[in-house]
Amino acid sequence: MKKxxxxxxxxxxxxxxxxxxxxxxxxxxxxKICINAGIxxxxxxxxxxxxxxxxxxxxxxxxxxxxxxxxxIATFKVREGQPIGVKVxxxxxxxxxxxxxxxxxxxxxxxxxxxxxxxxxxxxGNYTIGIKEQIIFTExxxxxxxxxxxxxxxxxxxxxxxxETTALLRAIGLPIIKK
Numbered sequence: 655m656k657k658x659x660x661x662x663x664x665x666x667x668x669x670x671x672x673x674x675x676x677x678x679x680x681x682x683x684x685x686k687i688c689i690n691a692g693i694x695x696x697x698x699x700x701x702x703x704x705x706x707x708x709x710x711x712x713x714x715x716x717x718x719x720x721x722x723x724x725x726x727i728a729t730f731k732v733r734e735g736q737p738i739g740v741k742v743x744x745x746x747x748x749x750x751x752x753x754x755x756x757x758x759x760x761x762x763x764x765x766x767x768x769x770x771x772x773x774x775x776x777x778x779g780n781y782t783i784g785i786k787e788q789i790i791f792t793e794x795x796x797x798x799x800x801x802x803x804x805x806x807x808x809x810x811x812x813x814x815x816x817x818e819t820t821a822l823l824r825a826i827g828l829p830i831i832k833k
Contacts, residue, residue, distance in 0.1 A: 668825040673818065682779075682813035682822050687749050689714060690721075691805035692739040694730075700737070706803060707740045712793040714752055718742045755791070756807070757827040763790045769831035772820070779814035781823055783807050 662683075669681045691710060695702045703720065710718045718740040726734045744752050761767060764786075774782050786804045788794055811819050824830055 665822065665825045669818075669821060672821055682811050682815075682818045684749070684753075684809060684822065684826065685745070685812055686810045687744040687752060688741065688808040688810060689718075689744070689805055690739065690741045690808070691803065692721075693803070694738075695801075698731070702801075703737050703740065705800065709788050709794055709799075709803070710740050710742055710805065713788065713791045714742050714744055715748055716742050716744060753826055753828075757829070759792055760785075760790045761829065769829045772831055775816050775819060777814070779811050779816065779819045781809040781811070781819055 665684075666678055666681045669675065670678070673680075675681055689710060691706055693703050693706050707718050707720065719742070720737045721739040721741055723732045723734055723736045723738050726732060732738065761770075770783055776782070784804060784806055787802045788805065789796055789799060789802060809819075809823060811822060813819055813822070820830060
């Protein structure tokens with residue numbers, strides 16, 4: 655049985671009990687995870703963006719897409735169309751593998767980690783966290799790192815209610831701080 659099926663069944667059962675849903679289709683779902691890394695140093699050296707893309711690919715298991723500048727900004731030495739970041743959208747089995755890796759391996763390796771903040775929601779019910787160091791992931795070889803970088807992880811859900819999203823992410827296994 656696939657990991658995603660096991661996770662979905664476990665989450666659906668927990669959510670149905672907590673919110674008293676009568677139908678399985680009422681249960682909110684984790685639709686996708688978006689990972690975004692903005693690389694400010696990429697304006698001076700193009701190898702930096704390639705290294706960051708390689709690291710994100712190692713972490714997620716999926717090849718990232720380069721994000722390019724929409725307009726030129728002279729003060730930042732950015733030209734239109736210049737690569738300035740990388741992004742990945744995870745769905746399905748890769749998404750569940752990333753969630754499991756993040757919750758069980760990477761986050762416990764963060765120094766002085768007390769849990770994820772409760773105030774990282776937007777109006778659409780999505781939850782965004784910032785990872786300060788890519789070296790918390792075991793896929794990254796510490797000896798090959800030239801510079802420690804961070805990235806954003808956004809959990810996109812099918813609900814726009816903060817309480818339901820919080821319960822969903824806790825059922826998944828993310829250590830979100832209680833009030």
